[in-house]
Amino acid sequence: MQKFSFNKRLVVTMIILIIGFLLIAFSISVRNNRKAPIFVQQIGNEAGGIVDRVVGVPINGLGHASDSVKGLYNTYTENKKLKKEVDTIATQKVENQTLKNENKHLKQQLKLNETLSSYSKINAVVLSRTPSSWQDQVVINKGAVAGVKKNDPVVSRKGLVGRVTEVNQTNSKIELLSTSNDSANRFAVRLKGKDGTVINGLITGYSTSKNQLIMGQITSKEKISKGAQITTSGMGGITPQGLLVGKVVRAANDDEGLPAKVYIKPAADFNDLDVVTVARRVD
Amino acid sequence: MRISKMRYFFPIGTFLFLFLDGSLSHLFAPSFFTSSTSVESRLILLWLVLGICYGKVDHLLAWSAVAGLFFDLFYTGVLGIFTLLLPFMVYLTRNIVTFFNRSFIVVLLIYLIDITILTTLFYWVNALIGFTSASAVTFIARTLGPTLAYNLAGYVILYWPLKIFFEKFS
Numbered sequence: 001m002q003k004f005s006f007n008k009r010l011v012v013t014m015i016i017l018i019i020g021f022l023l024i025a026f027s028i029s030v031r032n033n034r035k036a037p038i039f040v041q042q043i044g045n046e047a048g049g050i051v052d053r054v055v056g057v058p059i060n061g062l063g064h065a066s067d068s069v070k071g072l073y074n075t076y077t078e079n080k081k082l083k084k085e086v087d088t089i090a091t092q093k094v095e096n097q098t099l100k101n102e103n104k105h106l107k108q109q110l111k112l113n114e115t116l117s118s119y120s121k122i123n124a125v126v127l128s129r130t131p132s133s134w135q136d137q138v139v140i141n142k143g144a145v146a147g148v149k150k151n152d153p154v155v156s157r158k159g160l161v162g163r164v165t166e167v168n169q170t171n172s173k174i175e176l177l178s179t180s181n182d183s184a185n186r187f188a189v190r191l192k193g194k195d196g197t198v199i200n201g202l203i204t205g206y207s208t209s210k211n212q213l214i215m216g217q218i219t220s221k222e223k224i225s226k227g228a229q230i231t232t233s234g235m236g237g238i239t240p241q242g243l244l245v246g247k248v249v250r251a252a253n254d255d256e257g258l259p260a261k262v263y264i265k266p267a268a269d270f271n272d273l274d275v276v277t278v279a280r281r282v283d
Numbered sequence: 284m285r286i287s288k289m290r291y292f293f294p295i296g297t298f299l300f301l302f303l304d305g306s307l308s309h310l311f312a313p314s315f316f317t318s319s320t321s322v323e324s325r326l327i328l329l330w331l332v333l334g335i336c337y338g339k340v341d342h343l344l345a346w347s348a349v350a351g352l353f354f355d356l357f358y359t360g361v362l363g364i365f366t367l368l369l370p371f372m373v374y375l376t377r378n379i380v381t382f383f384n385r386s387f388i389v390v391l392l393i394y395l396i397d398i399t400i401l402t403t404l405f406y407w408v409n410a411l412i413g414f415t416s417a418s419a420v421t422f423i424a425r426t427l428g429p430t431l432a433y434n435l436a437g438y439v440i441l442y443w444p445l446k447i448f449f450e451k452f453s
Contacts, residue, residue, distance in 0.1 A: 048302075055302040127305075208318060269313075
């Protein structure tokens with residue numbers, strides 16, 4: 001009798017484990033292939049999103065309150081500095097406007113309606129972050145209803161931060177660039193070499209210990225100068241052109257003299273996200 | 284027979300702590316996730332462990348599975364990891380607790396052992412499915428150490444309020 005019950009327990013454990021592994025395999029395949037998660041998953045996510053808003057709002061409110069107290073101390077000196085900068089911004093704004101208009105007219109003359117750099121913006125608030133070291137993921141409060149699609153790039157105020165991996169009706173998940181997930185979708189990026197030629201490549205990884213992005217698959221032999229700006233190249237069909245990624249820190253050459261890896265200091269801070277923008281390419 | 288209020292309070296608390304983890308991780312992200320540290324907030328486990336030690340809760344195992352499922356749905360998008368890990372931790376804790384009398388230090392040690400097991404298993408699963416390529420040494424130094432320190436602090440702060448709460452309502 002003792003033996004029988006032991007066997008029964010073993011069988012139950014095995015079945016539970018198998019179901020667990022199947023679930024994991026299934027949801028990874030959904031994550032990598034399908035446009036949207038299945039119905040049941042979506043309902044759970046909507047419910048989670050609503051409860052999370054109830055819990056998260058007071059907590060984030062507290063955080064903002066402490067931030068504003070801190071901010072109060074710095075306001076005076078900051079104000080002085082900013083006043084000087086405001087004057088220059090006004091002229092820049094006007095210049096920007098004229099350039100934009102000129103660009104529009106030139107495009108019209110060329111009969112170019114859409115270029116790689118045009119995109120629509122969907123602003124969203126970050127609800128919460130996955131409490132895990134292995135998934136660099138945040139949840140935002142905009143979903144399919146607002147027009148977010150899977151694989152859209154996401155930018156913060158300063159630069160590119162990641163890509164949408166799962167879209168629900170009213171919230172979606174974003175995988176940050178700092179992920180070390182093997183199957184994460186990579187960004188096609190470009191920079192200007194020393195003599196002005198365009199060098200293309202891919203963001204292939206992230207160095208956690210140095211907080212640097214790694215650019216690989218580089219196409220050109222041109223010398224790369226330190227501090228050169230890296231932007232998305234618009235190749236691949238989903239990401240618009242010209243989203244700022246970061247600045248070159250150093251380029252490591254391989255045996256044949258090609259720059260094998262370029263280390264990039266990211267423009268955005270992946271750990272300080274409040275408001276992000278989903279950049280939906282228009283075409 | 285009087286119906287225990289815990290029947291309603293326990294699920295509410297479970298979800299509160301589940302989403303508190305995410306909110307705290309988001310709020311303190313600049314200090315939680317740096318180049319040398321990576322803290323995993325596991326207050327949900329604290330709630331479950333103290334519920335086991337000081338409360339009389341019906342269907343605790345089932346609620347932990349539901350909480351794990353919601354963790355997977357909402358935070359990671361990969362089902363089945365926490366859905367199994369959380370009930371497993373509850374099962375384990377229940378078995379350990381029968382051998383000891385429940386004091387601050389003993390429950391603290393049980394909780395720290397639980398955190399270690401959970402974090403290690405979670406790392407192992409994520410390494411298995413290719414979400415991380417961190418070495419075991421990096422894992423211990425960057426994740427496990429800070430995680431234990433943070434959750435220890437959480438335990439010290441929340442032990443008395445939760446103990447009183449569980450003893451009063453069950």
